Amino acid sequence: MEAVLKEKKVVIGITGGIAAYKAAELVSSLMKHGARAKVIMTKNATEFISPLTLETLSGNPVYYDMFSRTSPWEIDHISLAKWADVLAVVPATANIIGKVCHGIADDLLTTTIMATQAQVIFAPAMNTNMYKNPIVQENIEALKKKGYIFVSPAEGRLACGDVGEGKLAAIEDILRAITDYFVRKQDLKGIRVLVTAGPTREYLDPVRFISNPSSGKMGFAIAAACASRGAEVELVTGPVRLSPPEGVNMHPVETALEMYERVMKLYPSCHIVFKSAAVSDYRPQAYHEQKIKKDSDRLVLTLVKNPDILKELGRRKKDQILVGFAAETHNVLENAMKKIREKNLDFILANDVTQSGAGFMGDTNKGDLITRVGEIIEIPLLGKNEFAHRMIDEVLKRSPHLAIRKNC
Numbered sequence: 413m414e415a416v417l418k419e420k421k422v423v424i425g426i427t428g429g430i431a432a433y434k435a436a437e438l439v440s441s442l443m444k445h446g447a448r449a450k451v452i453m454t455k456n457a458t459e460f461i462s463p464l465t466l467e468t469l470s471g472n473p474v475y476y477d478m479f480s481r482t483s484p485w486e487i488d489h490i491s492l493a494k495w496a497d498v499l500a501v502v503p504a505t506a507n508i509i510g511k512v513c514h515g516i517a518d519d520l521l522t523t524t525i526m527a528t529q530a531q532v533i534f535a536p537a538m539n540t541n542m543y544k545n546p547i548v549q550e551n552i553e554a555l556k557k558k559g560y561i562f563v564s565p566a567e568g569r570l571a572c573g574d575v576g577e578g579k580l581a582a583i584e585d586i587l588r589a590i591t592d593y594f595v596r597k598q599d600l601k602g603i604r605v606l607v608t609a610g611p612t613r614e615y616l617d618p619v620r621f622i623s624n625p626s627s628g629k630m631g632f633a634i635a636a637a638c639a640s641r642g643a644e645v646e647l648v649t650g651p652v653r654l655s656p657p658e659g660v661n662m663h664p665v666e667t668a669l670e671m672y673e674r675v676m677k678l679y680p681s682c683h684i685v686f687k688s689a690a691v692s693d694y695r696p697q698a699y700h701e702q703k704i705k706k707d708s709d710r711l712v713l714t715l716v717k718n719p720d721i722l723k724e725l726g727r728r729k730k731d732q733i734l735v736g737f738a739a740e741t742h743n744v745l746e747n748a749m750k751k752i753r754e755k756n757l758d759f760i761l762a763n764d765v766t767q768s769g770a771g772f773m774g775d776t777n778k779g780d781l782i783t784r785v786g787e788i789i790e791i792p793l794l795g796k797n798e799f800a801h802r803m804i805d806e807v808l809k810r811s812p813h814l815a816i817r818k819n820c
């Protein structure tokens with residue numbers, strides 16, 4: 413990352429949200445990686461964090477007044493627009509997204525955005541209801557179509573007390589998006605990737621099912637990371653509440669049997685498989701066409717085994733790279749090695765879901781990527797997007813033969 417960001421000129425736009433203070437960490441990280449940073453704040457942003465902090469961290473004056481020119485011979489919005497290699501708005505309010513989307517240039521930041529030819533990256537942060545407001549979503553979609561990059565907000569407890577989507581993405585994920593832009597890493601170009609994500613639902617009757625708390629976030633992050641690196645991505649997902657990643661072919665399914673069918677169909681044409689879905693091992697033997705009534709005090713359910721999708725992929729494997737996932741609560745490494753052998757996998761990502769930060773539903777993950785020969789690569793606690801990139805980096809490093817399979 414250091415080499416990529418060295419001497420890169422990054423303009424950080426800070427807008428008036430509670431997460432404005434986190435922009436200081438981003439500026440500090442950029443400087444540590446050798447980048448040059450200049451900061452533009454909206455007037456409202458200065459209510460949340462002092463320009464002095466950003467001035468000190470960036471080593472440059474902070475720009476926030478459209479009509480106060482630092483040099484009499486320069487017009488700030490034009491000189492900043494030209495200076496920038498990339499312009500990242502962190503955090504981005506609903507307001508600035510709406511303004512840029514509709515061509516409004518009424519302060520220094522929006523005017524600079526309008527004037528720049530540099531890539532603009534938005535990292536939105538706002539209350540969940542604001543973020544989900546169809547107007548905000550339409551604005552985001554419209555800007556994405558015009559080539560603006562978005563680093564999606566995370567889910568969690570927000571400053572206002574609400575819980576949901578809208579929290580500023582982890583700073584490392586924003587830094588990664590900036591780096592990715594410079595690298596334009598296309599190391600998966602020509603590669604077809606199959607990713608499975610989310611839980612499955614095993615229905616007892618039309619309104620009840622057995623499932624698990626998988627959010628699908630890890631699989632979606634892997635799919636998005638692969639797509640950003642140029643892969644053609646097929647994402648087979650159980651029911652989740654996530655927006656489809658950019659540039660990915662989505663295949664929504666519900667049950668393990670449906671997932672099995674779809675995965676087997678796509679498998680032969682794919683080069684790498686990341687099987688991160690949390691598939692139910694069992695399903696009810698009987699499906700009741702009508703809602704089961706609570707007539708008796710005891711209800712005995714008989715469950716039958718679902719097909720083991722991963723094992724079947726291992727059995728049918730030709731030259732694909734197969735990456736399995738093992739969410740364990742005990743004997744993590746031992747169980748993962750056993751799974752690699754029994755299911756003919758190339759890699760397994762083992763995580764102890766009892767550890768904090770590595771659970772089913774969070775925005776972070778940590779774990780060990782284990783190879784067939786027993787090499788253990790520790791991936792530290794990271795945001796799921798960054799975690800996905802790290803895992804892909806490690807898989808690719810150990811799969812040199814993948815290059816010759818491209819477009820086979």
Ligand SMILES: Cc1cc2nc3c(=O)[nH]c(=O)nc-3n(C[C@H](O)[C@H](O)[C@H](O)COP(=O)(O)O)c2cc1C
Binds near residue numbers: 430454539542
């Ligand atoms: C305490 C407080 C916190 C706020 N947090 C956010 C936020 O996180 N995201 C957002 O879009 N707006 C937030 N707002 C509203 C914005 O400040 C408001 O829309 C403002 O017009 C944004 O201006 P700007 O985009 O020019 O900075 C907040 C307002 C207050 C008073």
